[in-house]
Amino acid sequence: MDELERIAEAFPELTWSRARRITEGWDHVVVVLDEALVFRFPQEAPYTEALAREVEVLDHLSPRLPVRIPRYDRVAPDGSFAGYPLLPGRTLTPGVLGALDGAARGALVDQLAGFLSALHTAPVPGTPLERVPASCLAEDQDDVRRAAATHLPAVLSPEELGEVEQILAGVDALLAADLPAVVVHNDVYSRHLLWDDDDARLGVIDFSDMCRGDPAVDFAELHEYGEAFVRAVHERYTGPTDPGLLDRAWTYQCWIGVYMLTDHFDVGKTSWGVARETFDRVRRGR
Incomplete structure (x- = not known):
């Protein structure tokens, strides 16, 4: 059926x-x-x-x-x-963001920061948020390591493989650290952000990967719009923060670049072109 x-x-x-x-x-x-x-x-x-x-x-x-x-x-x-x-609005691609005027861009940044702040400070005890699971990043990291060792030596240069290992080691260090754990969307990127020009209103979709984890995770994929945008959102953010949050967000973004390379081989949902483009973007740095 x-x-x-x-x-x-x-x-x-x-x-x-x-x-x-x-x-x-x-x-x-x-x-x-x-x-x-x-x-x-x-x-x-x-x-x-x-x-x-x-x-x-x-x-x-x-x-x-x-x-x-x-x-x-x-x-x-x-x-x-x-x-x-259906939520109104168009997908907030980098091109759509770049075409917004100053007032609309400011409203967007304020609303996105407000969304992350409210989500990350949402009280959990006695609410349905108690059912939100803990982050599965540790399990995903194990899967990515295995897939990287299996598939990537055939398609990456020795220099690139070294960068992959450096990225994975950085995530290992975060997994071993004592980091805050809040309710996070866990997949905040352009395909899940909608901008309604008529009402100057943001929509956020696809909460299926929501978990309790490091708030820095929800800043990671905002690097798709550039470092200045990430910092602008963070400046207006009133959720739990610390001096290392933005650095951790970049580490998670780099990890996503590696994850997409391995996903191309393991699952096939990510095309090689998209995976390679993302990995090359994080290789260029912030």
Whole structure:
């Protein structure tokens, strides 16, 4: 049974004229109906098992955050998929950000900093956030190390392999350190940020990797927009910070560059061109 048949069976009262299927995500198939409703179908058991938690957590967080986030209002009876009203806005690519005028850019920075601040300081005890799991970075690091040793010697130069090892060693050091642990989105980057020009309002989507970890993680992929942007957001950030936060954010960003190289071979969701471009970007430094 395909996704549209599953939607029709679960919600027989629902009708639509157009459907758009999105498969470029890593863990979900997404179906958009009439550019008004979004249905997300987890593709792996852990994400299916986590869906009920995500629905509850986002319902709890929505009124507490200064940005738009998904608020599921349709959950399949078997809990295998769920849907929410489409958030308005266009994907905040570096090009879209670069074209914003000063006022819009300032509003965006303020809202993004406000989102991270509110999320990272959200009280956990006695709330649905108690169900948010701890970071799995240590397990992911083990997987990346194994994949790097298996696949990368054939495609990287000795110098590049040395840089990979340096990056992985840096993450080992962070894993061994006593770092703060807060609720983090854990995947804040352009594909998950939407900018609504009409209302000058930010939307943030895809909370399926939310966990409790180092707040620096949520600054890491903002380097896609450049170091100055990361620092501008951090200057307005009122969450838990310390002198090493931005350096750790860069270490995590470098790790993502290595992760994408290994993902190309292990999973295949990342094209070699995209993986190589990301790795080359972090090699150039901040």
